[in-house]
Amino acid sequence: MSTTVETRVPSGRAEQAPPSGPLTRLRWAVVDGWVMTGRNMRHVIRSPEEIVLYFSLPIMFVLVFGYVFGSGMAVPGDGSYREFLLPGVFVMTMLYGLGATASQIAVDAGRGVVDRFRSLPMARSALLTGRAGADLLRALLELSVLVVCGLLVGWRWRNGLGDAAAAVGLILLLRLALTWLGILLGLLVPNPDTVSVIVFPLAFPLTALSNVFVAPELLPEWLGAIAAWNPLSATVAAARDLFGNPGLGGGSWAAEHALLLAVGWPVLLIAVIAPLAVRRYQRLSR
Amino acid sequence: MTDETSAVVARGVRKTYGRTAALDGFDLTVPPGTVCGLLGPNGAGKTTAVRVLATLLRFDAGHARVAGHDVTRHPERVRAAIGLTGQYAAVDETLSGRQNLVLFGRLRHLPSRTVRRRADELLDQFGLTDAAGRSAGTYSGGMRRRLDLAASLITRPQVLFLDEPTTGLDPRSRNGLWDAVRTLVADGTTVLLTTQYLEEADQLADRVSVVDAGRVVAEGTSAELKARSGADRIELVVRHAGQLPTAAALVERITGGTVRVDREIRQLSAPVADRITALAELLRALQDAGIAVEDVVLRRPTLDEAFLHLTGDRSGRAGTEVAA
Structure with missing residues (x-):
């Protein structure tokens, strides 16, 4: 350790703190969130085994559900079960990503590094928005893999690229809402091991009581109603519609207005959960 | 300021x-x-x-x-x-x-x-x-x-x-x-x-x-x-453990303070006000009594002692304190 006197050291000044105007504050929040997104992506690059894990789960979903269950499942109207299933698998993968989000936030919150972040003149929200940003990028990667898998097992989009892109957009919007749910969970249960135990019993019934595997009209009436109003179902139904995949129908209001709900549910969830998560984060270790 | x-x-x-x-x-x-x-x-x-x-x-x-x-x-x-x-x-x-x-x-x-x-x-x-x-x-x-x-x-x-x-x-x-x-x-x-x-x-x-x-x-x-935590201390080590009680009595008479005795290392220590006078007097008295001294130091209290003094000694270190 040398003790050379450094003459060009930038000095810590108040100007490096976010300025007080709301617009500039927002700009700094975006910049800091992007820097934190980069940090989280570097984590992924530095632990390649995680990348394998990212992709093995969705691929497994397609193969297991498409071939094992798919042989015995019926689709309303005429159509292949695998083509019915794929949009559901897309959405289910988004849901299960919630566990990774929650445990990674819990890991961050439990470590000393969060003290450093809190002592820096950065936007307070950046640790959380950086997580959301990185998880959206991860979701985009997972979706790409799923689309390739889907094409290999015979799934197609049939309404043109524009509608397909809109469907992907809706799926990512739902993922964003689920990310914020994961962030809140990770902050409430700040123990990474506990988090992953909690997520499965939460996620599993949510997929079972939806239109991911079975069309709601094939369920008993009361179950079908729950399934139709499930936020997951809205996104799945809207995606099936936009991709031109089979399995539409049911006469319920929720099924008729799937597109509206596919936008409304996630926006509502984000509007409620994101402020709660930020509040919770600011109250950590007080 | x-x-x-x-x-x-x-x-x-x-x-x-x-x-x-x-x-x-x-x-x-x-x-x-x-x-x-x-x-x-x-x-x-x-x-x-x-x-x-x-x-x-x-x-x-x-x-x-x-x-x-x-x-x-x-x-x-x-x-x-x-x-x-x-x-x-x-x-x-x-x-x-x-x-x-x-x-x-x-x-x-x-x-x-x-x-x-x-x-x-x-x-x-x-x-x-x-x-x-x-x-x-x-x-x-x-x-x-x-x-x-x-x-x-x-x-x-x-x-x-x-x-x-x-x-x-x-x-x-x-x-x-x-x-x-x-x-x-x-x-x-x-x-x-x-x-x-x-x-x-x-x-x-x-x-x-x-x-x-x-x-x-x-x-x-x-x-x-x-x-602030108190006076300087005089510390001395005698050659024969058997002479510790006699030496301790002498130290107490001359310094007027409580003497701390550590038998293990045959060491005596006591607070001292008029440093040099007390030191000279003590050495003379020890010599007259025929007590062989191996080492003598005058030292300021350590920050350690100051710390214990100021926060209250809760560590129970006073265990070696023995009234002579």
Whole structure:
């Protein structure tokens, strides 16, 4: 350790703190969130085994559900079960990503590094928005893999690229809402091991009581109603519609207005959960 | 020194957890460009004080200013002016050493070219260049602590908080860290250091504040604190253990103080007021009594003793005290 006197050291000044105007504050929040997104992506690059894990789960979903269950499942109207299933698998993968989000936030919150972040003149929200940003990028990667898998097992989009892109957009919007749910969970249960135990019993019934595997009209009436109003179902139904995949129908209001709900549910969830998560984060270790 | 020109000011700061007060009327003034040592037993409130001043913790009453900014009203201005190196190295364990420094530099909103240059300088300065590409998680304790300090120095902080910075470090790493702190102070940085090592406070701090039960119970230079904790002591070692009682009686008659006897090392010690006179008289008396003396020293109290004196001796070290 040398003790050379450094003459060009930038000095810590108040100007490096976010300025007080709301617009500039927002700009700094975006910049800091992007820097934190980069940090989280570097984590992924530095632990390649995680990348394998990212992709093995969705691929497994397609193969297991498409071939094992798919042989015995019926689709309303005429159509292949695998083509019915794929949009559901897309959405289910988004849901299960919630566990990774929650445990990674819990890991961050439990470590000393969060003290450093809190002592820096950065936007307070950046640790959380950086997580959301990185998880959206991860979701985009997972979706790409799923689309390739889907094409290999015979799934197609049939309404043109524009509608397909809109469907992907809706799926990512739902993922964003689920990310914020994961962030809140990770902050409430700040123990990474506990988090992953909690997520499965939460996620599993949510997929079972939806239109991911079975069309709601094939369920008993009361179950079908729950399934139709499930936020997951809205996104799945809207995606099936936009991709031109089979399995539409049911006469319920929720099924008729799937597109509206596919936008409304996630926006509502984000509007409620994101402020709660930020509040919770600011109250950590007080 | 007014509150406006001080680098760190705390006035009557109170922080309670439930019914326990971690800080209970905490007062502190640190002039710019100096090192202030916060010394106190575990649980005295040193770390809480640092976390309050570094904007990590809200407090219930009182007020605090750091680098001229109010901690409650303008925390982000305080954050831009401070560096914090805590008890546990606050670095990202997955990222490499260089990636850590670049990340923290970018979060300080420095241009990316400046950040990269500064990261390389710091890696070099702290002897981490060879390990720059490795995950911080693979670093040794000493390397991690160095990286943690480097992360606090990407911009030169006006005020640097060091919370037990050398706990668990080997002597070489500790000396290196002390050198780095001295260099910073020479360049005008103010340092607030908490430590359990009295030697560390003695080595680095211009002034020491002794913290106990959430407030500062004594404040001064380490020499002043030592002086306040009582008189100098005379210590002597006799050759034959059998002569200890006779020698102790003589020491007590001449110094008039309570004599401490350590049979293991055949040592007697007692507080002494008129140092040289007492020493001469004592040596004469011992010689007359035919007691062989192996070693005699006059010494000022250690900061250790000052510390125990000021915070109340709760460690039960008085066990060796024997009335002669």
